[in-house]
Amino acid sequence: MTHLVPRRGAGAAVVLAALAGALVLSVAVGANPLSPAAVLDVLAGGGDDQSRYVVTELRVPRTVTGIAAGVALGLAGTLIQAFTRNPLADPGILGVNAGAAFAVAAGVTFLGLRDISALVWLAFLGALAVTLAVYVIGSSGRGAADPIRLTLAGVALGAVFSGVTTGMALSDPDAFDTMRSWNAGSLLGRDLDVLLPVTPFLAAGIVIAFLLGPGLNALALGDDVARAQGANVRVIRAGVIVAVTLLAGTATALAGPISFVGLMVPHAARWLFGVDHRVILAVSVLLAPTLILLADVLGRVLIAPAEMPVGIVTAFVGAPLLIVLARRRRTAGP
Amino acid sequence: MMDVGYHRLLLRIGAVSLPVRRRSLITAALLAAVLAALAVLSLGLGTYPLSPRQVILALAGQGGALDRTVVLQWRLPRTLAAVLLGAVLGVAGALFQTVTRNPLAGPDVLGLANGAFTGMLLVVATGTGDWTLLTLGAVLGGTTAAALIWLLAHRQGITGFRLIIVGIGVSALLSSTNTWLLLQVELETAMFASAWGAGSLNGVTATAVRGAAVCAIPLLAVLATLGPRLRQLDLGDDVATATGARPAGVRRGALAVAVALVSVATAVIGPVAFIALAAPQIARRAARTPHLSLGLSALVGGALLLASDLIAQHVLPVTLPVGVVTVSVGGAYLVTMIIREIRRYA
Numbered sequence: 001m002t003h004l005v006p007r008r009g010a011g012a013a014v015v016l017a018a019l020a021g022a023l024v025l026s027v028a029v030g031a032n033p034l035s036p037a038a039v040l041d042v043l044a045g046g047g048d049d050q051s052r053y054v055v056t057e058l059r060v061p062r063t064v065t066g067i068a069a070g071v072a073l074g075l076a077g078t079l080i081q082a083f084t085r086n087p088l089a090d091p092g093i094l095g096v097n098a099g100a101a102f103a104v105a106a107g108v109t110f111l112g113l114r115d116i117s118a119l120v121w122l123a124f125l126g127a128l129a130v131t132l133a134v135y136v137i138g139s140s141g142r143g144a145a146d147p148i149r150l151t152l153a154g155v156a157l158g159a160v161f162s163g164v165t166t167g168m169a170l171s172d173p174d175a176f177d178t179m180r181s182w183n184a185g186s187l188l189g190r191d192l193d194v195l196l197p198v199t200p201f202l203a204a205g206i207v208i209a210f211l212l213g214p215g216l217n218a219l220a221l222g223d224d225v226a227r228a229q230g231a232n233v234r235v236i237r238a239g240v241i242v243a244v245t246l247l248a249g250t251a252t253a254l255a256g257p258i259s260f261v262g263l264m265v266p267h268a269a270r271w272l273f274g275v276d277h278r279v280i281l282a283v284s285v286l287l288a289p290t291l292i293l294l295a296d297v298l299g300r301v302l303i304a305p306a307e308m309p310v311g312i313v314t315a316f317v318g319a320p321l322l323i324v325l326a327r328r329r330r331t332a333g334p
Numbered sequence: 335m336m337d338v339g340y341h342r343l344l345l346r347i348g349a350v351s352l353p354v355r356r357r358s359l360i361t362a363a364l365l366a367a368v369l370a371a372l373a374v375l376s377l378g379l380g381t382y383p384l385s386p387r388q389v390i391l392a393l394a395g396q397g398g399a400l401d402r403t404v405v406l407q408w409r410l411p412r413t414l415a416a417v418l419l420g421a422v423l424g425v426a427g428a429l430f431q432t433v434t435r436n437p438l439a440g441p442d443v444l445g446l447a448n449g450a451f452t453g454m455l456l457v458v459a460t461g462t463g464d465w466t467l468l469t470l471g472a473v474l475g476g477t478t479a480a481a482l483i484w485l486l487a488h489r490q491g492i493t494g495f496r497l498i499i500v501g502i503g504v505s506a507l508l509s510s511t512n513t514w515l516l517l518q519v520e521l522e523t524a525m526f527a528s529a530w531g532a533g534s535l536n537g538v539t540a541t542a543v544r545g546a547a548v549c550a551i552p553l554l555a556v557l558a559t560l561g562p563r564l565r566q567l568d569l570g571d572d573v574a575t576a577t578g579a580r581p582a583g584v585r586r587g588a589l590a591v592a593v594a595l596v597s598v599a600t601a602v603i604g605p606v607a608f609i610a611l612a613a614p615q616i617a618r619r620a621a622r623t624p625h626l627s628l629g630l631s632a633l634v635g636g637a638l639l640l641a642s643d644l645i646a647q648h649v650l651p652v653t654l655p656v657g658v659v660t661v662s663v664g665g666a667y668l669v670t671m672i673i674r675e676i677r678r679y680a
Contacts, residue, residue, distance in 0.1 A: 137669060156668035159607070163661030166532050170525065171652045177521050180528075184513045259506055308514065315510035319503045323486055326499035 011272045015286050022293035026063040027055060029297050031305055061191040065254055066296055066310075067289040068195055069187070070261065072202055072251035074288025075209040076244050077262025078269070078280050082216040083240045084151060087325070090263040091248035093151055094241075097257040098158035098165070099130025100249065104182055105165045108175040117193045119182070120253040124198060127249030133157060135241050185256040185311020187296050198250045205246030206285075212239050213278035220277070258311045260318020261288055267325070291317075358630065361621040365633035369417065372640045376413045377405050379648050411540040416643045416656075417636040418543065419599040420609055422550050424617070424635020425557065426599075427610030428626040429592035432564055433585050434497055437615055441596040445501050447605030448508035449479025450597070451531045454604075455515040458527050465542075468530075469601040476600055479504060480593045533606030533657025535643050542602050549598045553591055557628060560587055565625055606657045608664025609635050609642075616667075638663075 028034045032054050034042075041047045042055040076091040084093075092098075103126025107113040113122070134157050138150035169176045218231035226233055251258065269283035292310060295317065299308040377393075378384040382404050384392070391397035392405035423441075431437055441447055453475020457467050487500040512531070516524045529536070563584045596610065616638075617623075617630035642659040650659075 137673060153669065156665045158665075160662050160665030160669070163607070163658050163665065166528070166661075167650075167654045167658035170529055170532065170654065170658070173521060173525060176525055176528070180513070180516050180524060184510075184517060259510070309517075312510045312514045315506055319507035319510075322503035322506075323500050326496050326503065327486070327489055 008273060012283075015272070015283060015290070019286050019290045022290045022297070023063060025297045026066065026293040027059045030054075030059065030300050057191075061195070062187050062189075062296070063293065064192070065190040065195050066187050066292045068199075068202055069251045069255040069258065070289030070292035071285050072205065072247040072254075073258060073261040073292070074265040074284035075206060075281060076247040076251065077264075077288075078266040078277070078284045079209055079212065079216070079240050079244050079247075080262065081266050082220060082277055083237065083244075085220070086151070087267065089151070090259065091244055091251075092158070092257070092259060092262075094154040094244060094248070095130040095134045095158040095161065096127045096245070096248040097252055097259075098161040099126040099128075099133075100124070100252040101179070101183065101257065102126050102130070102161040102165045105168045105175060105179055108178045109168045109172050114178060116189065117197070120194050120197055123253035123256075124201065124249045127252055128245055130157060130161060131241065131245040131249070181309075182256045184309035185258040185314070186307075186309035187255055187292075188307060188309070190254060194254060198253055201246045202250045205243050205250060208239055208243040209247065209281055210278075212236060212243065213281055215239070216277035220275070255292075256309075256311060258292070258314055260314050260322070261291055264318050264321055265291060267321075355621070355623065358621045358623060358627060361617075362630060362633060365617075365620075365630065365637060369633060369637045369640065372637060372644065373413050373417060376416070376640055376644055377409045379644070380404070380409065407540075411543050412535050412538050412643070413640065415535055415538040415543045415546070415602060416640040418547060418550065419603055419606075420613075420636040420639025421632035422546075422554075422595045422599045422635070423606065423609040423639070424613035424631035424633070425554065425628050426592040426595040427612075427635070428614035428617075428628050428631035429557075429564075429588045429595075430610065431614050432626050433588050433592075436498060441592075441600075441605075441610050445479040445483050445505040445508060446476045446593065446596050447600065447607065448505045448512060450476035450600040450605055451512050451527075452508050452515070453478070454530065455512055455519075455527055458523055459515055459519055472601050472604075473597045476597045477593060479508060480589075484589070529655050530604040532655040533604040533660065534655035535603055535646075536653075536655070538602060546598050546602045550595065553594055553598070556587075556591055560584065560591065561628060564588055564628075604655070604657060606639065607661040608667075609638050609660055612664050612667055613638055 024036055024039065027039050028036055032050075034051055034054065038047060038051055039055060042052050047055070073091065077089075080089050080091050080093065081087055083089075100123035103122040104119050106126075107119060107122040113119060134150060134154045137153040137157070165179070169179045215226075215231055215236035218226040218229050219233065219236055221229075223233050226236075248262070265284045265288040266280055268287055269280040273279045273283050291314070295313040296310040299310050299313045302308050302313070374386045374389050377389045378386060382400075384401060384404065388397055388401050389405055392401045395402070426441060430441065450472040453471040453473070454468050456475070457471035462468070483497070483501050483504050486504070487497040489496070516528065519527070599606070613635035614626045614631040617634045618626055620634070621627060621630055623630075639656065639660070642663060643656045645663075646654050646656045646659045
C-alpha cells in the first residue's frame, strides 16, 4: 500500500470534505428540510424561530451524538482488528452489544425505566461488565489473554446474554416494546442529556486509543517480535481491552447496537492510507462519523416521512462489504 | 463377531453390516435411557401431575381415561416434537460441521434461522395468521437464505472459512431486516412473532408432528446411504479423491439434506438455537469418536431439546420459549468448554 502514501494529502482532503458534507446534510435533511444557506444562517445567529428550533434543538444534538458514536465505533473497530489480528473482527465480538442490551432489558423489566438518559447508564455498565467477564474468561489460565480465546468467550457469553434478554423482554410487553426500538440502533431523539454523562468515558477511550498506536504497530509483527522490540505486550493488550470497552460501551449507550461501522471503517482507512496504525486511528476518527451521519441521513430519506433507524442502514451497507471481503481473501483461512 | 483388540463390534441388519465401536454402542444405550427417562418426566409433569407408573400405563393404553387423555393427547405431541426435532437438528449440525470441518458451523451461523424468521415475518406483515402460510414462509425464507449464502460463498469451490463469514454477513443482514419488520407491525403481532422467532414448542399439534415426521424420515433414510462417504471427507479432499470418493458431490448432497432437515424443524418450532451446534460435539466427546456420529448426534439433540423444554416449562418462574433456554444453556456450555480447554494447558 506504500504507493498510496504520496496521495495522503489528497486523501485527507477528500475525507475531510466528505465529513463536512455529511455534517451539512445531517443538519439540513429531514422531515423539515432546510437549505444549506438557511442552516448557515441559523448557525450564524439568524433565521426564523422554526428553523432555529429544528437546527439547535433537533438536528445539531442528533448530529453531535452521531459524531460521538461514530468516533467511538471507528476507534474501537481499529483497536479490536489490530488486537485480534483478524481483519473481520468487530467490537460486537467481545460481547459489548449483548451486555448493553441485557442491562437495558433488565432496567426496563425490573426497574421500569424508559427514559433514554437513564438507559444510557445501564447500557454503559452492561457493556463494561460483560467485556470484563469476557476478558476474565479469556485470560484465565496461563499467560495473557489470547485473541482466539477472547473471541470465543465473547461469542459464547454474547449468546447467553442475548438469550436471557429475549426471555426478559418476551415476559413483559412494555419491556418488549422499548427493546425492539432500542435494538435497531437509532439517533432519533438523542440530545445532550444523553451525551454529556458519557463524555468523560469517551474522552478517556479516545486518549488511550491514541496512546496505543505505536504499540499496535509493534503487535502487528507478532508477539515475539514485539517483545524483542521492547514492547510490553501485556500492557498493550490490557490497554486495548479498556479502550474498546469504554469506546464500544459509549457508542452502544448513545445509539443502541450499531453493527458494521467498526468493521468497515478500519478497512477503508487501511485501503486509503496504508498500514500504520497511528494513521488508521486518526483517519477512522474522521471516516466513522461520516459513515454514521450519512447512514442516518439516508435513513431519514429512504422511507420518508417514516425513518429507518441508522443501525439498520449500516447493516445493509456493511453486510455486503463483509461478503465482498470474504470472497476476495485468497487463502482458505483457519 | 467382536474384535476386542479394536473395541469394535460388527452390527448386522439383514445384508448390511456396520462396524461399531463398543464405546459408541454403550454411549448410545445410555443416551437412549436418558431420553426415555426425560420423555416420561415430560409426559408426567404439568398442572395435572402423573407418576412415571401412570405415564407408562397410559402409553400402553391402560390406566384412567383422564390419564390417557392428558398423556396421549395433551402432552405426547409436544414431547414427540422435542425428541424428533431435537434429533433432526443434531443430525443437521453434524452434517454442517463435517462438511465445513469447523465445530462452530451451525444453521444459526449459516443464516437459516434468520432467513426462516424473515420469511415468517414477511407473511405476518401481510396480516395473515394462517399456520400453513407461516410455515411455508419460514421454509422458503430459510432455504432461500441458504441458497444465497451457498452462491455467494462459491468461488472455485467452497471453503469452510468463506462459508462461515458469508453466513455471518447474510445473517446480520437478515437479522437487521427482522428488527425492522418487527418495528413495522403491531406490538401483539411482534410479540407473537418474536416468541416463534426465539424457538418455541408451545402450541405444537399432533398434525404438525406427523407432518414433520413424514418430511424428516425420508431425509434421514437418504443419509444412511451418504453416511459412509461422509466419513471420507474427514480425511481431507486429496485423500478422499484418492480413495475414490467425490468430495464436492458428497458435500453438496450433505448440505442439501442438512438444510432440508433444519427447515423442517424450523417450520414447526421456530429457529431453536445451539442444539445443532452443541449436540454433535457433545456426542463426539461422550463416545470419544474421532469423527462426528450422526446417530449419536441425533440422540444427544433429542435429549437436549427435551431437557431444555422441561426447564422452559417447569423450572423457570415464567414459561419461556424453549429457544431462550437452549441459547443460554448452549452459550454456558461453550463458556465451560473454553475454560476447561484453557485449564488443561494451564
